[in-house]
Amino acid sequence: MKWGACVLLNLTDTPDIKKPTREHPLIALVGNPNAGKTSLFNALTGANQKVGNYPGVTVEKVSGWLNLEGKRAEIIDVPGLYSLSAISTDEEVAIDALLEEGSQPDLLVFVLDASNLERNLFLFSQLSEADLNVVVALTLTDVVKRELGEIDLVALTKHLGCEVVPVVAHKGEGVKELQQAVLRALEDPRVLDLDVGFPKIITDSADRIVEKVNRWGVDMRPKEARCVLLDDQCTTGDRFRDIPEIWSVVEEERKVVFGQHAQPKTIDAQSRYAWANKVKRDSYIPPSVPRGRTKTERIDAIITHRFWGVVVFLLIMYGVFQSIYTFAAPFMDLIDAGKSLLADAVGGLLEGTPAIQSLVVDGIIEGIGSVVIFLPQIMILFFFISVLEGTGYLARAAFLMDRLLGWCGLNGRAFIPLLSSFACAIPGIMAARVMPDQRSRMMTILVAPLMSCSARLPVYVLLIGAVIEPKFGPVWAGVSLFFMHFIGLAVAIPVVMILNKGWFKGKRLPFMMELPKYQWPRWKDVLITVVSRAKVFLVTAGTIIFAMTIIIWALLYFPRGDVNLYEKEWVAQGNVVSDEAEFEHYSEFRQREDSILGRFGRTIEPVFKPAGFDWRLTTAILAAFPAREVVVPAMGILFDTGGDVDETSPSLKKSIQAAKWPDGSQLMTPWTAVSLMVFFALCCQCMATLAAIRRETNSWKWAWFSFGYMTALAYILSVAIQQIGKLFA
């Protein structure tokens, strides 16, 4: 046996825990945040991972398969924990995954950060009492060697009472040894039972509880008694929860032991930390020469400096934003070009069957295109997030930004998701997972779509160019463009405050977190993150986006109008049939008007009339649901200039300026233009966003909630603007 320490195992008297029978053993990887859990998980499973969701919550479940000399075992990467008393949903889920009766794992691989033994051992001491089979993977030993000295493995193993295997996951060192230790522990399961040494007054009291309770025929062990004595919420005490007699005995003992000034939790933590501190002192061999400042401290002198820290932060954020905004563009253009090429090629083959041609080209190929188009931004953003998180910078960014975002109820970590949303809400919403708890994640996801994404820009450019600039000049055009980017942010603040106060009741989660040691990014981990995010998006959000594209296509395509009738109308208006391009536009426009969506737009025109929108604007907004960028071509068709236009086309600008209501009044007054832009800025008219929210919150409820509240906000504000405008007119 390599570490020669298993002989020291302290076996319990009652290892009669009901172990579930499984075809393949289940292993849980558990540890403190920043202990190197994910890196180890990647080293153990490679790309062989599955990303799902824990039922009913937004917490992601990552699992994979481990090959142990021909024997297969499932391994789950449990969210990081500081202790077994949960204060967030994520921690609750993690604890349930470890302790819930009937689903306990067969083996726990405890990831122990060697450079931070004391705090990591606190959690270890709690888990060591939960009747689990444990192997310890000792990580960050390279950091210890560099900065703190040496680890005495024999001493550490002796204290912990189970196998301890040092690993350097990103180099693959120790991974094989860990697998062998895992196999040994699975074949010869032992229950870890550690005694951290509580004060005598506590253990005596626990013994008295056990004695009384056992007399009633209830089987309770001393450690269980101690646990309930020191903590009401103690998980090991759960099975006594509904026996009130036991709790009155415990209450009595508490009075005896603690008197008036009950400090049970303090005693519990102090005892565990006293043990952890002793283990640390025994297992570190301090360096012969005292070291100066560590590398991390030297880097932090600049990175979190009051002034330079902010400069570095701004530079990094500028870089990230530029990358998703600018560097993704050529890839997106490439995807677009590929889509057109494919559409032309396939469209040519299907010339004879126009319905199928349109389904394939405008439905299927368009649908696939509108999914794949998001990949460059998602992959670039997650590349940066993964690098920033892996190096330890993300925690620093949160440290710098917390005050700025914290006052209205967000979290310092919300900065990256919200900033990214100015390029596109899809990667922004997905980036909300950098938030360690469900509540802040939820809040960030719900306001992220309010940030003005790049797909809204063409509408601003078109309307400002067609209405604002000719009337008020370039200065006001610039001001209004700035204002449009600002309004979402301004609206988000009260929304967060309301959600924070009214919606997400319950206790506010603390910001407390470790500032981890700086490390080089591990490129393998970065790659796995990028690929797995892309995969998750394609599989879950992608299918929804694809399906909705097909539905919107059908709503615009059916029912088919009568071309002969359109031709008659065309001639009756005094036009000549030979002007083919013009007639093409007209027939396209009439087809839109007669389609299901067009009729729907006409039907609900009265609803949008107070905001100043006629059926054409309404239909264009509806048609933009699959992707905001189609709103300009849709307006092109509806304003009779054909779909082949962009936001700077003079023909489209002209026909928008000339558009009239049936009573002859001007459609696009400056007030209507502002009202339309505000509507577009605030509404959630983007099904990809909804699909992403559905994916990340694991529920349609929040997707519809976002759609509902944003549409309501957009509607109310644009009606208000239009009506105020009327007062002035």
Place this chain on the structure above:
Amino acid sequence: MAERVLTPKDLKKGMKARVLTVDETDELCPRLLELGLTPGIEFEVIKVAPLGDPIEIDVRGYKLCVRRSEVGCLRLVELD
């Protein structure tokens, strides 16, 4: 040695402090205990964020970042 009692507002960069007691009635207290801020422990304020909050402290050999409002349940004294 005169020990000065500190409130979270008093914590400044470079200051060293010792935890006297932890108020268990506070909802954030269990987490502070779990993170190692137990009575008797000493820590140093490493840094204060640009806007004055949160602060970074060195406790039990690691760096912890907390908002000032979150350490209100600790009774602290300043160390020289």
